[in-house]
Amino acid sequence: MQVVIEKRGASLKVKDGQLIIKHGDQVQALAFNTIDSIVLSKATVLTAEVVAQAVEHQIDLLFVARGGKPFARLWSPYFGSIATIRRHQLLFSRSPEAVAWMKNVLTRKMENQQALLYALAMPNHATDKIIESAVLKIEEDKQRLQQIEGAKLADLSPRLRAVEGQATRRYFQAVNIHLPEMYRFGQRSRRPALDMTNAMLNYAYGMLYGRMESALIKAGLDPMIGFMHREEYNRPVLTYDCIELFRTWADWVVFDLCRQQVIFREFFEVEAGGYWLAHPAKRILIQHLTDFFEDQIEWEGLTRSRYTHMSLFAQRLAALLKEYKTDKNKK
Structure with missing residues (x-):
């Protein structure tokens, strides 16, 4: 809990x-x-x-x-495991295998975005065409992603992030049209959010970051050694890499609250045009996030809570890195 x-x-x-x-x-x-x-x-x-x-x-x-x-x-000094995982993590981050791993994560993120869009679709509604168009465009983005070739993520990251960013903009544009008017937003905004929905998304992602980073640390991974986000100084960049796969879970909670119209402007503090969640909005969002992530779902052949699936994802990555061998030390 x-x-x-x-x-x-x-x-x-x-x-x-x-x-x-x-x-x-x-x-x-x-x-x-x-x-x-x-x-x-x-x-x-x-x-x-x-x-x-x-x-x-x-x-x-x-x-x-x-x-x-x-x-x-x-955190407890009992978290983590042998140093081999961290050494291999650094070697893996510079390898062609890391390219394939990151492309897989981003592809699955786009598939999750497509699934969420279909979940928002209303039968025989005019906006169905908007959903269908966005899903098809994201499918093209997935193909473009797979066509990016190279051996090192350090060289490919700008191109991967550009494609992923384009797909995410299409996704949010399509979602926005399906929200009640008071929750619609022009674009994603951070530090600070410029509207209620972005403020809720930012807070939900923040909670997700903390949970993902905890899962990585407990699995024996170093959150500071990332793959695609590896150039950001003094940031838990592996957390940023891994969280991409789970963002749509947080998105769904926020968009569902918007569609229920249970959070209002008076639930926010507005300073210099920036929106921050006040206690009523935090209470509702935190409760819905907790309930949603503690729900049992089937994912990758196992029925567990969403929080547990995040931990298992980190454990599988740790197991992969523990056994990772470069060309120099393969036997």
Whole structure:
């Protein structure tokens, strides 16, 4: 279970071996063995004993910024595994195999975008043609992606990202038309978001980043050694690479909330034209994200929660890298 503390002034302590969460007159007690991560806002107070218990129970502690993205974390020294994986991770990042791996991830991302668009389609509605056109264009983008050839991602990344970016713009343009008018947006905007929907997308992606980075660390991978995003200094670039496959899960939660019209402008703080989620919007979005990602679904032949599927993806990548051999050390 992931525990998210987003209320200002909340405090955490340990009592009788349990995690005690207090905010005002509200008090909640949780057993540590039921928690796998705790997400904290800046305005949260916790004791050193909470940190010690988190380490003992291998619970990830994430500190998130206003937009939902982690800016710091504390994790157990028991996370991870042998250094072989990290050495191979660096070698793999410079190999032709990394090119194939990244192209596969981006292709599957585009397939997920196509599937989400079909899910938004309304039978016999005029916008069906918009969905169909976008899906066909994204299919062309997938073919263009596969036609990009080369041995090193460092050389190919700009071209791969250009194709992926084009497909994503088509996707958002088609989605936008299917949202109620008050939630429509001209384009993706970040730091800050310029509208309600982008603010929700940014916050949802931030939560997804934290969960993906935790899965990579627990699998023994180094989030700082990426493949396609490898040139970004002091950033968890492998997280950015891996998250591409799962973005549409977060998208669906946000778009579904928009279509239900349950989040309104007064649920946001607007400063200098930028939109930030206030407590009501955070509460609704976090609850829906948690419920959606804890749902059991069949994916790659296994029925697990979406959160578990993300962890299994990281574990499979770690297993691949552990056994990876370059031409120089192949026997």
